[in-house]
Structure formats: structure tokens, C-alpha cells
Amino acid sequence: MTSPQFLHRQYSALFAMSILLSGCAVTLMAPYDTKTEDMLTAIQSEFSAERQTLIYAYGTPDCLYSHQTAFYKKAHADIADLRVHASALAKNELTIREIGLLDQSLSDLEAIHKHREAIKTGNDQCMSADTMKDDFDGIEGTIGDILKLEVAKKRVTPGKDQ
Numbered sequence: 001m002t003s004p005q006f007l008h009r010q011y012s013a014l015f016a017m018s019i020l021l022s023g024c025a026v027t028l029m030a031p032y033d034t035k036t037e038d039m040l041t042a043i044q045s046e047f048s049a050e051r052q053t054l055i056y057a058y059g060t061p062d063c064l065y066s067h068q069t070a071f072y073k074k075a076h077a078d079i080a081d082l083r084v085h086a087s088a089l090a091k092n093e094l095t096i097r098e099i100g101l102l103d104q105s106l107s108d109l110e111a112i113h114k115h116r117e118a119i120k121t122g123n124d125q126c127m128s129a130d131t132m133k134d135d136f137d138g139i140e141g142t143i144g145d146i147l148k149l150e151v152a153k154k155r156v157t158p159g160k161d162q
Contacts, residue, residue: 030092032153039082040150043102044143046075051136055129063126065110065117072110079103095149102142109135 050071057063083099086092112135117125 028091029094029153030086030089032150032156033086033089036082036086036089036095037147037150037154039078039085040143040147043075043078043082044140044147046071046078047136047139047143050075051132054127054132058126058128059123065113068113072106072113075106076103079106095146098142098146098149102139102146105135105139105142109139 050068053071054063054068057067061067079099079102083096083103086095086099089095109132113127116127
């Protein structure tokens with residue numbers, strides 16, 4: 001079954017692409033922004049590193065939520081910085097909405113991680129590669145959607161390197 005978040009991302013991406021590629025002279029969206037792309041790339045790198053950390057730490061104390069709070073704090077702060085930056089750009093509502101989905105996905109992952117440590121014992125306190133796959137894939141998908149949107153903006157923004 002397809003999740004509502006997945007469908008929302010797909011419809012949002014299709015809507016954005018249709019607007020951007022229609023060739024209309026009316027500007028309905030913020031222009032391409034290098035800093036947004038750079039910030040997203042850095043956030044993706046953090047998530048990739050955390051995923052590998054949890055995979056390699058499985059079965060050790062390092063896999064526990066209480067040992068990973070620094071990652072969650074930094075990731076939430078980085079997403080908040082991204083939201084503030086994106087909010088400063090006019091006509092950037094679609095990107096801001098996608099950043100909100102990214103933040104919610106991180107909060108959901110954090111809640112699952114915290115809950116596992118609180119109620120499980122032994123290795124079950126850890127998130128295995130299989131357990132976290134859908135959550136991390138969803139987060140990476142949302143980041144990918146925002147990056148695709150920025151790349152599409154780049155193609156239609158005059159004066160930007162392509």
C-alpha cells in the first residue's frame with residue numbers, strides 16, 4: 001500500500017515540474033538557490049552517516065537512542081536553519097512545505113528510536129537495517145524531492161549555471 005506521504009511527495013513534485021516546465025512568464029515559485037541545495041546536500045550526508053553508524057553499532061550501546069541524541073539535535077537544528085533560509089525567499093511555499101515533511105519524518109524516526117530503547121531489551125532496543133529501512137528511505141526520498149525541485153528551478157532561472 002502506498003503511504004499518503006509518498007503520494008503527497010509525488011503529486012507535489014509533479015505539480016512543481018508542470019509549473020516550472022510550462023514556460024509561463026509568470027513567476028509562481030522562488031528562483032533556484034545555491035544555499036538551499038548546499039544545505040540539503042549537507043543534511044543528506046548527515047543522514048547517510050547516521051544510518052551507517054546505526055548499522056555498524058547494532059547490538060552495542062552505541063545503537064541506543066540515548067547515545068544518538070547529538071545526531072537528532074543537530075539534524076533538527078539543521079532543518080530549522082534550512083526552513084528559516086527557505087522562508088526568506090518569496091514564493092517558496094512548496095519547498096517550505098517539503099521541509100516541514102522532512103522535519104516530521106525526522107521526528108517520527110526519533111520517536112521510534114526513543115520508544116525502542118524505552119520498551120525493548122537487548123538487541124531489540126536497536127534499530128536493525130531492516131527496521132530503519134523505510135524510515136531512512138522516506139527521509140532520503142523527501143530530501144531527493146526537494147533537491148529535484150531546486151534542480152528544476154535551476155533550469156528555469158536565468159543566469160544560473162546549468
